[in-house]
Amino acid sequence: MVNKRLIISSLLSLVFLLTSFVSSAQVSxxxxxxxxxxxxxxxxxxxxxxxxxxxxxxxxxxxxxxxxxxxxxxxxxxxxxxxxxxxxxxxxxxxxxxxxxxxxxxxxxxxxxxxxxxxxxxxTGTEGGPVAAGDAVAVVEQPKTNYTLIYGVLALLLALIALILARIVGNLDHMHKVAAGDTEAARPSIRQILTSKSVIAFVIFAVIVLGGYTTVNSAISWGRQQNYQPEQPIKFSHVTHAGVHKIDCQYCHDGARRSKHSIIPAANTCMNCHRAIKKGSTYGTAELTKIFASVGYDPTTDSYIENYDKMATEDIEAIYKKWISDSYIADKELASLDAKGEKAVKDQWNNLVSALTSEHDPKIGGPIEWNRIHNLPDHVYFNHAQHVTVGKLDCQQCHGKVEEMPVVKQYATLSMGWCINCHRETEVKFKDNDYYKSYEKYHQELASGKRDKVTVEDIGGTECQKCHY
Ligand code: HEC
Ligand code: HEC
Ligand code: HEC
Ligand code: HEC
Ligand code: HEC
Ligand code: HEC
CATH class of the missing domain: 1.10.760.10 (Cytochrome c-like domain)
Structure with missing residues (x-):
């Protein structure tokens, strides 16, 4: 009898285990x-x-x-x-x-x-909508179903079946004992079933599996975030700019010192220099022309194009293809535009179009769509000015040596533990900082030698509401 229960309970566990894993398939x-x-x-x-x-x-x-x-x-x-x-x-x-x-x-x-x-x-032009069955798709998009609900209901149903089965087994057991002449034997009550060893064991097992599954899942997604390093539409290199040419981080990210966000510089900031530097030593015209095409600057005539946003794509194409092919000739790399040169110009133009447009916005021109790298969840409040201006931290403490990254990658985990550890360990630069004038008690304690430092934690840097909306 006990064996039967064991079998039922393990079978249910197996079903449970399988359903948790099926739900992890994520093709979208x-x-x-x-x-x-x-x-x-x-x-x-x-x-x-x-x-x-x-x-x-x-x-x-x-x-x-x-x-x-x-x-x-x-x-x-x-x-x-x-x-x-x-x-x-x-x-x-x-x-x-x-x-x-x-x-x-x-x-x-x-x-x-x-x-x-x-x-x-x-x-096939079906992006956004579900992919029709029968299309030549290796794997079809999964419809957006509320899996949590489905699995919740399924789990409840299975629990109910388990209860009923346990009840039946209990009754059979009872009948068996009565038949064997044991008139004292009592039928097991629901309560007895619910508190029986196998049920409790199953519940514990289920909790462990579910807990383990979610932990592993979120651990994986953390792992994905750290070191995240997407390609960008323009091959912008921090090594060239912040490293070799020593341009100050805040020249471009001028939000860091005064606001919540550091801000990615607009193409106009790039134009401060690239109106003059029109051809790069590494990519020639290929990358810098993208900046010009995004703001509507004609590098051949050194002037901004009027009514650029209303211009037809063919006219835009003519302007930049001329610039690209003229530069090739000037370079004497390709003395004349033979078939190979023509292909090179065409490739460069196609590359430019694909970098500056998306299916949703097929128009060339307008802001460059950089791929965002760092991204805290919406329920977290983080402020750059607080850390850079008040806390006097270097960008590199949180972002690593960006000036050595040809392509930026996320250096820190951005997990809650990461923020809190630093708040526990970092000493607030209390002296000569007006921001901390109001903390008189700490100033006195520091003066009297009662305390040797004030950490961010001491001024409330680990209180939940400081970081959570
Ligand atoms: C550095 C350039 C480059 C990158 C990046 C790249 N590919 Fe390719 N891909 C090529 C080239 C070039 C070919 C043509 C075959 C060759 O020369 O090896 C090709 C061929 C292919 C083919 C075969 C096409 C066919 O018609 O049979 C597939 C599929 C493919 N790539 C998928 C991908 C996917 C998916 C990614 C991103 C995960 C990717 N490629 C990234 C350059 C690239
Ligand atoms: C010439 C302008 C310029 C300078 C100087 C510059 N950056 Fe950037 N930064 C950019 C641009 C453009 C991007 C977006 C493209 C990219 O990610 O490469 C960016 C992206 C970043 C990102 C990633 C943003 C995200 O999407 O999460 C970080 C972090 C960053 N910069 C830090 C720094 C630091 C630190 C310095 C100084 C060592 C610095 N930058 C200097 C222009 C600049
Ligand atoms: C303060 C001046 C300055 C600013 C601002 C600036 N750059 Fe540059 N950039 C340079 C210098 C200098 C070079 C090196 C040119 C060379 O020798 O190739 C360069 C090189 C480049 C290159 C490499 C070109 C090649 O073929 O080697 C790209 C791409 C580039 N910049 C993009 C950008 C973008 C995008 C922005 C705006 C976010 C920007 N730059 C802002 C000064 C600047
Ligand atoms: C205390 C750690 C810390 C310091 C110091 C710091 N950052 Fe950040 N930075 C972050 C975090 C966290 C994010 C993600 C913010 C978000 O998603 O809202 C971020 C995001 C960014 C971004 C993406 C755009 C944005 O604002 O969301 C850029 C660019 C950036 N930082 C540049 C800088 C520069 C430049 C400096 C130095 C002047 C700097 N950061 C100093 C932690 C830091
Ligand atoms: C490299 C160390 C470091 C990291 C990492 C860091 N902080 Fe801070 N944080 C500081 C320092 C130093 C201060 C003190 C500045 C001040 O006095 O407000 C501070 C202050 C703050 C404050 C204001 C606290 C108060 O009491 O006024 C908030 C909110 C905050 N940090 C949020 C965050 C969040 C959210 C993260 C993670 C995404 C984070 N910090 C990561 C060093 C750090
Ligand atoms: C110094 C800043 C900071 C403080 C203080 C802080 N948190 Fe967080 N918290 C974060 C950040 C950053 C995340 C986002 C972590 C991530 O996305 O991996 C987070 C995430 C969370 C989450 C969501 C879990 C998750 O993995 O996304 C919960 C719940 C949470 N915090 C609760 C709290 C509670 C409760 C406190 C007070 C005891 C607290 N936090 C204090 C920064 C902080």
Whole structure:
């Protein structure tokens, strides 16, 4: 009898375990979009229809249909697939002049599935809506269902079934004993069932599984945030600007000293210098022309274009293609625009368009859409001025050596523990700071030698409401 209960209870646990894991599959067009932007967009056109450094990805699932596994391997390591001698892969690699595609060994199946779903959604114009079944999509977007509710109801249902089964087993047990001549035997009450060892064991087990699952899940998402390093629409390098040319962080991020946000500089700030520096030593016209096209500056005539926001794309294209091709000639890199030169200009223009436009805003011009890296949840209050101006902290204490990062990455975890640890350890710069005048008690204690330092914690830096709205 006891064995039966054990079996039922373990079966239920198994079902429970399985459902928790099924719910963790996360393939979505939205996350595919972020992943594509961060990893693929610098080489694959965002419209999925035109070529860029790499081929247009639209329809790719169909081209690899029946060989999905190989497609996933290709994305993780294209060279391995070429090396395996697969004719399609070898042929494509040769057609693309043996340009290497980056390997992405860390992308999970779900992440690749999301990217492919996004590719097809843009290609078929169904992005935003659900992807229709039957479309050539390797993995279809999951409809936005309230899984918490479904699993809650399911869990309740299972608990009910478990109770009923336990009751039946109890009754059978009772009948068995009566049949055996034990007239004293009592039927187990609901209460007895609920407090029986196997039920309690199951509840504890379920709590542990659920707790473990959420902990692991959030640990993973923390891990993803730290070191987050998306590609940006313009190859802006902090090494060049803050490192080599020693431009002060606050020249560009002038919000840090006076407001909550540090603020990413507008393209006009870039123009302070790049009106004069029109061609870079690394990328030539390729990257800086993006700044000009975003603000409507014509580098050929050194003037801002009138009514730029109303201008047709073809006219904009003519202006910047002229600038790009003229610079090539001036460079004598390509004495005349032969077929190869023409392709280079076209590639640069396509690259520019893909960096400055999105499916939602196909217009060139307007603010550059930098990919945001640091992002605290909405319920947390963080203020730069408080830390930079009042606390007199260096940017690097929280952001690492940004001046050595060609592409910025998130240096700290931005977890609650990170904030609080620093508040516990950091001494407030109490002397010569008017901001702290009101803390008379601490000033007296410092003067009398009763205390040797005041930490951020001492002035209330670990109180919940200081950081939470
Ligand atoms: C550095 C440029 C570059 C990056 C970044 C890049 N690719 Fe590629 N990709 C290429 C090139 C070039 C090819 C053509 C084959 C070759 O030369 O290796 C290609 C080919 C492909 C193909 C095969 C296309 C077909 O028609 O069969 C797929 C699929 C693909 N890339 C997916 C991706 C995904 C997904 C990402 C982002 C996770 C990505 N690529 C990032 C350059 C890149
Ligand atoms: C010439 C202007 C300029 C200077 C100087 C500059 N930055 Fe930046 N910074 C930018 C731009 C543009 C971005 C957005 C693109 C990017 O992430 O690379 C940015 C992004 C950042 C980010 C990431 C923002 C996010 O999305 O979360 C941090 C952090 C940062 N800068 C810190 C610094 C620090 C620290 C210094 C000084 C060592 C510095 N910056 C100097 C222009 C500048
Ligand atoms: C205070 C002056 C200054 C400001 C402001 C400035 N830059 Fe620069 N930038 C430079 C200098 C100097 C170089 C190095 C030029 C070279 O030798 O290639 C440079 C180089 C670059 C390059 C590399 C070009 C290449 O091909 O090597 C890019 C891209 C760039 N800047 C983008 C930006 C962006 C975007 C902004 C605005 C967020 C910006 N810059 C603001 C001074 C500035
Ligand atoms: C005490 C730690 C700390 C210091 C010091 C600090 N930052 Fe930040 N910074 C953060 C945090 C936390 C965020 C994320 C804010 C958010 O998501 O609201 C951030 C975000 C940013 C961003 C993204 C835009 C924004 O404001 O959300 C930029 C740019 C930035 N910091 C630049 C700087 C610069 C430049 C300095 C130095 C002048 C600096 N930071 C000093 C912690 C710090
Ligand atoms: C590198 C150390 C450091 C880190 C990391 C840090 N802080 Fe601070 N924080 C300080 C210092 C120093 C002060 C003191 C400035 C002052 O007197 O207000 C301060 C003050 C504050 C205050 C004002 C406290 C008060 O009593 O007035 C708030 C709110 C705050 N921090 C929030 C945050 C949040 C949120 C984070 C994490 C996202 C964070 N801090 C991370 C060093 C840090
Ligand atoms: C110094 C700033 C600071 C203080 C003080 C602080 N928190 Fe937080 N808290 C944070 C930050 C930052 C996060 C976001 C962490 C993340 O996104 O991983 C957070 C997240 C949370 C969360 C959400 C959990 C999560 O993982 O997102 C809860 C709940 C919370 N805090 C409660 C509290 C309580 C209760 C207190 C008082 C005992 C407190 N906090 C004090 C900075 C602070």
């Amino acid at each position: 067009v939205e996350s595919g979009k972020q992943l594509f932007k961060a990893n693929c967009a610098q080489c694959h056109n965002r419209n999925m229809k035109d070529n860029l450094t790499g081929p247009a990805l639209g329809g790719v699932s169909e081209r690899w249909s029946g060989r999905e596994e190989l497609l996933y391997s290709w994305i993780r390591n294209s060279q391995a697939v070429v090396a395996s001698g697969d004719p399609y892969a070898v042929d494509m690699y040769n057609t693309w002049n043996k340009v290497l595609m980056n390997p992405f060994p860390n992308l999970t199946d779900d992440e690749i599935g999301s990217i492919l779903a996004y590719v097809e959604a843009v290609y």
